[in-house]
Amino acid sequence: MVVSRYEQDAFGTVELSDEALYGVQTLRSARNLSFSGRTLAAYPGYIAALAEVKRAAARANERAGLLPRAVAQAIEQACEEVGHGCHDGQFIVDPYHGGGGIGSNMNMNEVVANVANEMLDGQAGDYRPVHPADHVNASQSTSDACHTALRIAALRAGEKLLAELARLVGELDAKSAELAQVPTITRTCLQDGMVDTMGTMFGGYAHGVRRRMGRLTAAVEELHAVNLGGTVIGSGVGAAVGYREHVLDTLREVTGLPMLRYREHLYDAAQNIDDLSALSAELALLAGVLIKLAKDLRLLSSGPEAGFGELRLPAVQAGSSFFPGKVNPVVPETLVQCGLQVIGLDRAVQGALEHGELNLNVWEGFAGFNLLDMLGMLERAIGKFTDLCVTGIQADEARCRELSRTFIPAVVALKEKYGYSQVGQWLKEKSKEEVRTIYEREAEQR
Secondary structure, three states: OOOEEEEEEOOEEEEEEOOOOOOHHHHHHHHHHOOOOOOHHHOHHHHHHHHHHHHHHHHHHHHOOOOOHHHHHHHHHHHHHHHOOOOHHHOOOOOOOOOOOHHHHHHHHHHHHHHHHHHOOOOOOOOOOOOHHHHHOOOOOHHHHHHHHHHHHHHHHHHHHHHHHHHHHHHHHHHHHHOOOOEEEEEEOOEEEEEEEHHHHHHHHHHHHHHHHHHHHHHHHHHHEEOOOOOOOOOOOOOOHHHHHHHHHHHHHHHOOOOOEEOOOHHHHHHOOHHHHHHHHHHHHHHHHHHHHHHHHHHHOOOOOOOOOOEEOOOOOOOOOOOOOOOOOHHHHHHHHHHHHHHHHHHHHHHHHHOOEOOEOOOHHHHHHHHHHHHHHHHHHHHHHHHHOHHHOEEOHHHHHHHHOOHHHHHHHHHHHHOHHHHHHHHHHOOHHHHHHHHHHHHHHO
């Protein structure tokens, strides 16, 4: 038998399971505003970050004399439990709900209040002595609390992605050195070009990813700037001076992020989310570079008999339910699809920036959760790409050398000695075999 409790608000009475740590405001948001098929529980990094914001706020309110010590300590302990993932299943709101993030904020406030009250021998739903709005949300608004949590969550996710990118760059550099003495043909417009080594190709890949990594690092660093204490529109109305004097310090203490700082202008922080959009744009550019790399590996490994066949990718699983023994480049293809998804999500984030109006961008949560999806997908896909593909790539040296001795490289070599016009004239007057004979004679003399 399920035991129920009842909670009331201005819109009436609702029934909740007695095991629910969320309350009436959360339930209304979940019922009225859900559409994505996801809940906040899918974003444990954000839940942890928002719990840290609530913990820091409680500590700052206590230091400012605005919360009794026992209440502040109970909130802190409850936030610690939530931050460790003990109650992720209680976060039932759709992350993309309307209202500028109110559902996410109230979901956290109610869960923390009920956990705190149970620690103080109270009951869920009574909200005594800890109240979700009066105590857990004291001196905050949804705007500054969720704004700050989104940036902390994205900052940490960005650091994980950067670590995976560093591993990928290291493997690409190693592959460049390993293949430095393997000559092969180059191509432009998918047509034969001059001879170079396979190592230079991988060196280009490594440098491209490294460059994007540098730009991404700068964009992630900008997320250290937050607006906690600015409340709704950046004015700080509703947050006492004493709280505002302490809250950045307590946030640094709780998060272990000493580089957190205030945005230069808190009204700007409420109105504009271009720091999130800038990071999203960098992720889209990174995705473009990675798509090109993955597509190249598909081409260079195509075959096994009728394709380019210059590279052999590690076989990780059967590639076909129709062709026995067929192995497809499934890992690069996964990275391509990840990249395309990231580019699509970037468009959504840029739209959220563009749709901001007047004093507050209420689409910030929409942008932030899409950004967290982008960061998480790239981190996971790049890790698999590095471990299951790049590390085990081998060159088919015989095939590469065969291609390096084809006709166009011979033409390029002759052009370097005799000039474009002379070689062009030979190509009009002589057969391929005759032109190749000239090249081979020159090669013997060298």
